[in-house]
Structure formats: structure tokens, C-alpha cells
Amino acid sequence: MTDTANRGAAAPGADEAVVMSGVHKWFGAFHVLRDINLTVKRGERIVVCGPSGSGKSTLIRCINRLEEHQRGRIVVDGIELTQDVKRIEQIRREVGMVFQQFNLFPHLTVLENCTLAPIWVRKMPRRQAEELALRLLERVRIPEQAQKYPGQLSGGQQQRVAIARSLCMNPKIMLFDEPTSALDPEMVKEVLDTMVSLAKEGMTMLCVTHEMGFARQIADRVIFMDSGQIVEENAPEAFFTNPQQERTKLFLGQILA
Amino acid sequence: MPMSHVADTRAGEAAAELKPPALERSRVAAQLASLVSSPTNIVLTLLALAIAYAALVPAVRFLVVDAVWTGVDREACLASTAGRPVGACWPFVFNRIGFFVYGQYPIAERWRVNVTALIAMVLIAWALAPSLPRRGIAVFLFFVPFPIVAFLLLTGSTALGLEPVPTNLWGGVLVTVTISLLGMVVSLPLGTVLALGRRSSMPIVRLVCVVLIEVIRGVPLIALLFMANRMLPLFLSPGMQPDSLLRVIVGVCLFASASMAEVIRGGLQALPKGQYEAAQSLGLGYWPMMLLIILPQALKLVIPGIVNTFISLFKDTTLVTIVGIFDFLTAVEVSANVPQWSSPVTSVTGYAFAAMFYFACCYAMSRYSLAMERRLATESR
Ligand SMILES: Nc1ncnc2c1ncn2[C@@H]1O[C@H](COP(=O)(O)OP(=O)(O)OP(=O)(O)O)[C@@H](O)[C@H]1O
Ligand SMILES: [Mg+2]
Numbered sequence: 001m002t003d004t005a006n007r008g009a010a011a012p013g014a015d016e017a018v019v020m021s022g023v024h025k026w027f028g029a030f031h032v033l034r035d036i037n038l039t040v041k042r043g044e045r046i047v048v049c050g051p052s053g054s055g056k057s058t059l060i061r062c063i064n065r066l067e068e069h070q071r072g073r074i075v076v077d078g079i080e081l082t083q084d085v086k087r088i089e090q091i092r093r094e095v096g097m098v099f100q101q102f103n104l105f106p107h108l109t110v111l112e113n114c115t116l117a118p119i120w121v122r123k124m125p126r127r128q129a130e131e132l133a134l135r136l137l138e139r140v141r142i143p144e145q146a147q148k149y150p151g152q153l154s155g156g157q158q159q160r161v162a163i164a165r166s167l168c169m170n171p172k173i174m175l176f177d178e179p180t181s182a183l184d185p186e187m188v189k190e191v192l193d194t195m196v197s198l199a200k201e202g203m204t205m206l207c208v209t210h211e212m213g214f215a216r217q218i219a220d221r222v223i224f225m226d227s228g229q230i231v232e233e234n235a236p237e238a239f240f241t242n243p244q245q246e247r248t249k250l251f252l253g254q255i256l257a
Numbered sequence: 258m259p260m261s262h263v264a265d266t267r268a269g270e271a272a273a274e275l276k277p278p279a280l281e282r283s284r285v286a287a288q289l290a291s292l293v294s295s296p297t298n299i300v301l302t303l304l305a306l307a308i309a310y311a312a313l314v315p316a317v318r319f320l321v322v323d324a325v326w327t328g329v330d331r332e333a334c335l336a337s338t339a340g341r342p343v344g345a346c347w348p349f350v351f352n353r354i355g356f357f358v359y360g361q362y363p364i365a366e367r368w369r370v371n372v373t374a375l376i377a378m379v380l381i382a383w384a385l386a387p388s389l390p391r392r393g394i395a396v397f398l399f400f401v402p403f404p405i406v407a408f409l410l411l412t413g414s415t416a417l418g419l420e421p422v423p424t425n426l427w428g429g430v431l432v433t434v435t436i437s438l439l440g441m442v443v444s445l446p447l448g449t450v451l452a453l454g455r456r457s458s459m460p461i462v463r464l465v466c467v468v469l470i471e472v473i474r475g476v477p478l479i480a481l482l483f484m485a486n487r488m489l490p491l492f493l494s495p496g497m498q499p500d501s502l503l504r505v506i507v508g509v510c511l512f513a514s515a516s517m518a519e520v521i522r523g524g525l526q527a528l529p530k531g532q533y534e535a536a537q538s539l540g541l542g543y544w545p546m547m548l549l550i551i552l553p554q555a556l557k558l559v560i561p562g563i564v565n566t567f568i569s570l571f572k573d574t575t576l577v578t579i580v581g582i583f584d585f586l587t588a589v590e591v592s593a594n595v596p597q598w599s600s601p602v603t604s605v606t607g608y609a610f611a612a613m614f615y616f617a618c619c620y621a622m623s624r625y626s627l628a629m630e631r632r633l634a635t636e637s638r
Contacts, residue, residue, distance in 0.1 A: 066534050066537060092540040097535075099535065106554070116541075117539035117540060120541060162535075166538075166539070
């Protein structure tokens with residue numbers, strides 16, 4: 001705790017969770033991210049949307065270095081991302097991520113999925129890690145599944161376990177990459193409810209999603225991306241009712257139709 | 258309305274039919290029936306029976322019916338003495354079994370081999386039986402103190418009052434098992450390291466691993482054994498010539514590790530990228546990620562390949578004879594030519610016995626791996 005407070009106070013721009021400035025990325029010759037400038041304040045909830053292939057996943061995966069950017073600066077929680085593995089791991093400890101395909105560890109029980117990182121990364125005693133995990137499983141409303149293996153759960157339950165697993169690291173920032181896209185419609189709500197409650201507790205969130213109801217309900221800002229650029233960003237009401245750019249209008253016309 | 262009526266009756270039937278159908282019975286019956294269900298099937302069934310008859314009957318006659326069970330030398334196994342056609346000459350095997358197992362290991366010191374084998378068997382059984390408690394301890398004992406104890410017991414140590422036994426006296430099962438066990442124990446971790454290295458993001462590491470794997474894999478084991486035997490001494494100073502058994506063990510371990518590396522790489526490649534990403538996004542470093550998340554899953558995926566490599570390795574140890582190492586098969590061959598036992602059936606008996614030994618060991622490995630696969634499959638379902 002003191003460690004966090006110190007770092008927060010020492011870091012310049014302490015109320016900024018993520019700062020991306022002039023970020024470019026290429027996959028081979030393909031320019032995926034073009035001059036991304038984005039600042040996320042602590043406690044801010046951001047929804048990223050845009051057509052398929054526009055670079056949304058790549059953008060948020062750059063924040064925890066699952067993808068490496070090639071130009072520009074990314075500062076997360078006051079720490080700049082460089083080649084330094086120690087820094088990358090330090091950032092990853094503070095940034096939780098939830099994937100479209102859940103990516104739970106199938107050979108471990110739900111409880112072990114949740115306690116793994118606290119035990120091995122935070123060096124937390126097992127007993128304490130299990131208490132923490134059970135508390136968070138309760139929060140995502142599946143404490144009774146703790147001893148099961150991921151393969152025995154429904155998609156919605158698996159995604160809630162994935163959220164609990166990230167929360168066990170007590171992250172400062174949560175990244176969501178289309179967390180409900182792989183779910184059957186009847187399970188989308190249970191996952192969105194969990195995310196809404198997380199947002200209400202003040203978690204800093206970056207969320208790639210096309211759930212426009214969710215965006216309206218909790219986003220502070222909606223960001224629209226196309227061909228690797230941030231084309232438009234605005235508060236959700238303004239974004240949906242009065243888009244400025246032609247491409248945004250076209251996109252909204254398609255997904256809201 | 259007729260639609261809902263149909264649906265209703267169906268639901269009623271489904272509810273009434275609570276018992277699952279007696280599947281097992283009917284399946285066996287169906288299989289039996291299918292053996293004679295058509296003219297083609299009848300012909301195939303008869304053909305199969307004929308082949309089985311042609312193979313089994315002579316085997317049983319040779320190994321059991323016509324076999325000679327008692328005797329003290331070749332006389333007992335001659336057709337002229339027995340007054341009938343003779344099959345397997347089992348007294349030969351009973352008489353030479355000590356040589357088959359220990360080679361020329363001094364008779365007075367053979368208890369040391371037995372003690373080592375007993376410890377090994379207890380530890381291996383303890384480590385491999387899923388129902389036993391604290392298997393981690395067994396694994397630790399097997400990998401750390403046991404090799405030292407085994408080395409001291411088998412080679413001897415004047416300090417402990419154990420008479421030294423040079424490895425050129427070792428032979429038979431002792432040598433076969435020593436080489437294969439060391440090969441297995443070394444090749445699994447070394448193969449894992451090579452496989453990880455081959456997928457490393459560091460170019461130098463990757464290059465070294467690729468070259469090692471491809472060079473070793475691209476050479477027949479026999480060539481590798483010759484090189485280990487003849488070339489290793491050239492590189493080392495005359496003062497420190499490694500023991501010839503050790504040279505062979507090094508060769509076998511390298512060979513097994515290279516095959517193992519490729520088997521394990523297959524498992525690593527089969528894992529979805531998401532597993533790596535999930536582990537990384539939680540802040541796990543490279544080694545915790547590999548040891549806790551990736552390897553347990555990758556190794557489980559390739560258990561059949563790993564056991565296959567073990568089985569090949571076990572059988573390939575018979576090649577060490579060409580560099581003068583006295584393995585089990587060599588012990589059997591040499592014994593068959595001893596004047597005391599030479600007869601027309603002696604070497605066939607020896608080879609039959611050797612085949613049974615190799616089959617029993619390989620079959621046991623294969624069964625264990627199947628049981629383990631099944632257990633792991635139910636564990637994570
Ligand atoms: N590892 C990679 N190598 C090469 N090209 C890639 C790689 N990952 C993504 N791309 C390409 O980069 C572009 C952006 O990908 P990204 O996954 O960020 O899009 P997205 O906006 O998340 O799309 P979706 O909505 O389909 O998830 C796509 O054209 C994709 O084909
Ligand atoms: Mg995406």
C-alpha cells in the first residue's frame with residue numbers, strides 16, 4: 001500500500017493512468033496504429049469501438065505490452081513502457097486484462113486460476129490468496145464453482161472467473177477486449193452486470209466492446225477507431241446522438257440498425 | 258395444434274424412459290453378430306482365425322508343450338536325449354539368469370545391485386501411483402539422493418568398504434536398465450529445455466538449440482554411439498578418459514533429448530496463444546509462466562509421444578553392443594554360444610526370452626501412460 005502511494009505521488013502526472021503519445025505500430029509493412037494520442041485519467045471509463053480490423057485490440061494490448069509499439073511513448077501508472085522486462089512485469093501486475101476467449105487455465109481449478117498470480121507474483125501466502133479469491137468469486141457471484149475446472153462452466157461463468165482472476169491482482173487498470181463477443185446472448189448480461197458494478201466502484205477501465213447500452217451506461221468517453229486511427233472521441237450521449245465524422249455515422253448506422 | 262400434440266407425446270415418452278439402455282451387453286452382442294453378418298465378414302473371420310491359429314499354435318508348442326523344463330546342460334535339450342522333438346530349452350535360461358541380469362558383476366557383490374534396484378522400484382512405484390500420498394517426496398528422493406546412492410552402491414567406494422566394481426564387468430539387465438533409465442531421466446528435462454530454447458525469442462539461444470537438435474536427430478544412434486566412443490577420447494586429455502559405459506550413456510541421452518525436444522515442441526505449439534497471453538497479462542515472468550501454465554498442459558498433450566520416445570529408447574539400448582557394451586540382449590546372445598548350452602534350440606530360446614522381457618517392459622510403460630492419460634483427462638474435464 002505505501003509502495004503504491006509513494007509511486008503515485010512521485011510519478012509525474014499522478015492522476016493519469018495511461019498516457020499514449022504519438023504511438024505507431026506496424027505488423028510487417030501493415031500500419032496498424034497511426035499516431036495514437038490518448039490519455040486515460042484514474043477512475044475514467046473508456047469504451048473503444050470501431051470496425052473489425054481497425055486496431056482496437058492492438059491498441060489496448062499495447063498498454064500491457066502483449067504487443068510492442070514501435071514509435072511514440074506509452075506511460076502506464078507513471079511507468080514508461082520500454083524493452084526493460086522488469087518494468088513490463090511491473091506494469092502487468094497493475095493492469096488486469098480480460099480476453100474475448102476467456103483464456104482460463106484449463107488444467108487448474110477456478111480457485112487455483114484465481115490464486116496463481118497472487119501467490120507467484122505477489123508472493124501472498126496461500127491461505128490469504130484463497131480467502132481473497134473466494135471473496136472475489138463471491139463478488140462475481142460464483143463462489144460455489146471454486147473447486148470446478150473451467151471446462152465445467154458455462155461461457156458466462158468462465159468470463160466472470162476471468163474477471164475475478166484479474167481482480168485478484170488488485171489491478172489499478174482493467175482492459176477488456178470484447179469480453180462478451182464469444183458469449184451466447186443470454187449470458188452477456190451477467191458479464192456486463194459484473195463490469196458495471198466494477199465501473200461503479202471507480203475502477204479505471206478501457207473496454208473494447210460493441211455493447212452500446214453498456215457504453216451509454218458507464219462510459220465517460222467513447223473512442224471510435226478506424227484504420228488504426230482515433231477518428232472521434234466524445235461523451236457517450238454526444239457520440240451516439242450527434243457523431244461528427246462521416247465514418248462514425250456510417251459505423252453507428254451499421255451497428256445500431 | 259397437431260404440432261404441439263406431437264411434441265407432448267414425445268416429452269411423455271422421454272420422461273417414461275428413465276433407465277439408460279443396457280448398452281454394454283448389446284454392443285458386445287452386436288460385435289459378435291457382425292463377425293458373421295455377411296459372406297464377406299464370414300470369410301474375413303475365418304481368415305483371421307486361420308492366421309491366429311497358424312501363429313499361435315507353433316508358438317505355444319515351442320514355448321510350452323515341447324519345451325524342456327529341467328536339466329543341467331545341453332544334453333537335456335537335445336532331441337536325441339529327449340527322444341522327441343524339443344522346443345524351448347528353459348534350463349538354459351534358469352541356469353544363466355544371473356548372467357542375463359548382472360553380466361560379470363561379481364557374485365559376492367550382486368546384493369548391491371539388488372538393493373539399488375529395490376530402492377529404485379519403491380521410489381518409482383511411489384512416485385507413479387496416483388493413490389499414494391506425498392509423491393513429491395518420492396520424486397525428490399529419486400532425483401537427488403538416489404542417483405548418488407546408486408552410483409556409490411554400483412561402482413563401489415573403498416571409503417565405505419564397498420569393493421569397486423569397474424563398469425566393464427557390468428552387464429545384462431543392469432546395463433540395459435541403467436542406460437535407459439538415465440536416458441529417460443535426462444531426456445525429459447533436457448528435451449524440454451531444448452524445445453523451449455528452440456522457441457526462444459533470443460536468436461543465439463534459438464540457433465544453438467536448432468543446431469543441436471537437428472544435428473543429433475539427423476544422425477543414426479549407431480553413428481552417435483561410435484562418435485561418443487571413439488571421438489570423445491580425442492577431444493579430452495589422455496589423463497581423463499571417460500568410462501566407456503559413461504560415453505555410451507552420454508550418446509544415448511543426447512539422442513533421446515533431441516527426439517524428446519521435438520515431441521515437446523509439438524505440445525508447445527499446440528497450446529493456444531491465449532494461454533501465454535493470459536499468463537503474461539497476470540504479470541508472471543517467463544519461468545513461472547512456463548513451469549506453471551505452459552509445460553503442464555503441453556506435456557500432458559504429448560504424453561503418448563513422450564512414452565513412445567521412452568519405448569524407442571529402451572529398445573534402442575540394444576545397439577550399444579556394437580561399441581562393446583554388454584547389455585541384456587548381448588548377454589543372452591553370448592550365453593547361447595557357451596559350449597555347455599549350445600544346442601539347436603538354445604539361441605531361439607534365448608531370443609524368445611529376450612523378446613518377452615522387452616515386450617513386458619514396453620507394454621507396462623504403454624499401459625501406464627494410457628492410465629495416466631485417462632486420469633488426467635478426467636481431472637480437468
Ligand atoms: N499478429 C499479427 N500479425 C499481423 N497482423 C496482425 C496481427 N494481429 C492483428 N493483425 C492485423 O492488424 C489489424 C488490426 O487488428 P486488431 O486485432 O487490432 O483489430 P480489431 O479492431 O481488434 O478487430 P476485431 O474487431 O476484428 O477484433 C487487422 O487487420 C489484423 O489483421
Ligand atoms: Mg479485436
